[in-house]
Amino acid sequence: MLLKEYRICMPLSVEEYRIGQLYTISKHSHEESDKGEGVEVVRNEPHVDPVHGEGQFTEKRVHLSSKLPSWARAVVPRIFYITEKAWNYYPYTITEYTCSFLPKFSIHIETKYEDNCGINENIFTMEKSNCDTEVCFLDIAFDDIPERHYKSSEDLRCFRSLKTGRGPLKEGWRDNSQPIMCSYKLVGVKFEVWGLQTRVEQFVHKVIRDILLVGHRQAFAWVDEWYDMTMDEVREYERDTQEATNEKIGLLTPTISIDEVSSTATTRSAPASAPSTPVNGDPPEFLSVPKDRPRKTSAPETLTLPELRERSLPE
Numbered sequence: 001m002l003l004k005e006y007r008i009c010m011p012l013s014v015e016e017y018r019i020g021q022l023y024t025i026s027k028h029s030h031e032e033s034d035k036g037e038g039v040e041v042v043r044n045e046p047h048v049d050p051v052h053g054e055g056q057f058t059e060k061r062v063h064l065s066s067k068l069p070s071w072a073r074a075v076v077p078r079i080f081y082i083t084e085k086a087w088n089y090y091p092y093t094i095t096e097y098t099c100s101f102l103p104k105f106s107i108h109i110e111t112k113y114e115d116n117c118g119i120n121e122n123i124f125t126m127e128k129s130n131c132d133t134e135v136c137f138l139d140i141a142f143d144d145i146p147e148r149h150y151k152s153s154e155d156l157r158c159f160r161s162l163k164t165g166r167g168p169l170k171e172g173w174r175d176n177s178q179p180i181m182c183s184y185k186l187v188g189v190k191f192e193v194w195g196l197q198t199r200v201e202q203f204v205h206k207v208i209r210d211i212l213l214v215g216h217r218q219a220f221a222w223v224d225e226w227y228d229m230t231m232d233e234v235r236e237y238e239r240d241t242q243e244a245t246n247e248k249i250g251l252l253t254p255t256i257s258i259d260e261v262s263s264t265a266t267t268r269s270a271p272a273s274a275p276s277t278p279v280n281g282d283p284p285e286f287l288s289v290p291k292d293r294p295r296k297t298s299a300p301e302t303l304t305l306p307e308l309r310e311r312s313l314p315e
Helices: 014-031 197-221 231-248
Strands: 002-010 038-049 053-063 081-089 092-099 105-114 134-138 181-191
Touching: 002 197, 014 105, 014 197, 014 231, 038 081, 038 231, 105 197, 134 197, 181 197
Parallel strands: 002 134
Antiparallel strands: 002 181, 038 053, 053 081, 081 092, 092 105, 105 181
């Protein structure tokens, strides 16, 4: 498993970003979806966790066959999606990704938000002797993003918020901005397939880095769209946008419940905070090796042909 910690600062407060996070995820998912591909919302419902308290559970399917690199498209079927399960106990969240075709693939993301510029050196309370984790600071204003994601309206070196008066972001902005917050993300990528593990895990981390950078840029670039929203308003926007996204990619719209947690909300436990293998890691039935089939330890030393049937010669 390849484990990295990402730290992404924004000129917002943690309390402000509570609204911005929900708005940005919904709008970004809708923009990135198209007919047959995109983010399908399967479940979105309140729940209570015995440890973390009240929160929101979401399950999504990310359909992205055409977005895979050529070498990956060669080994996966056309009908391909990644399942996302997220437990949001803001300002703490857990997100897990598993693959519909590769049961030994998983991503585990643990996120914590704090009002600082990324100075908490052990926010995830990891034993340093047991885990040498690479820390990656992402600068939403000056780090490069893929050209296909660039929009001049989202260039934070030029953007200025009309409602907050914040921006443009100049060199050294993380040390001089108020308010300032940091999104700490501990990301573990696991792909236990011999011969491909290192290549796939590195590729996935590169994709995650780009997604985190673009997503956090948009959260601030869109601040004037969500800054005056209440929690009820952003929840309504989330519901409407998710239903529109499902229709956009050609899927039936599920029943989505995003109301506040009630006394009848289901109580369940979230996954452990440490990166782990998905709960159901069994391969699909068509990939399983029959249990009663003997395993061949080596090729036979000689090749024996079946006896030829005797031919009846004409008298």
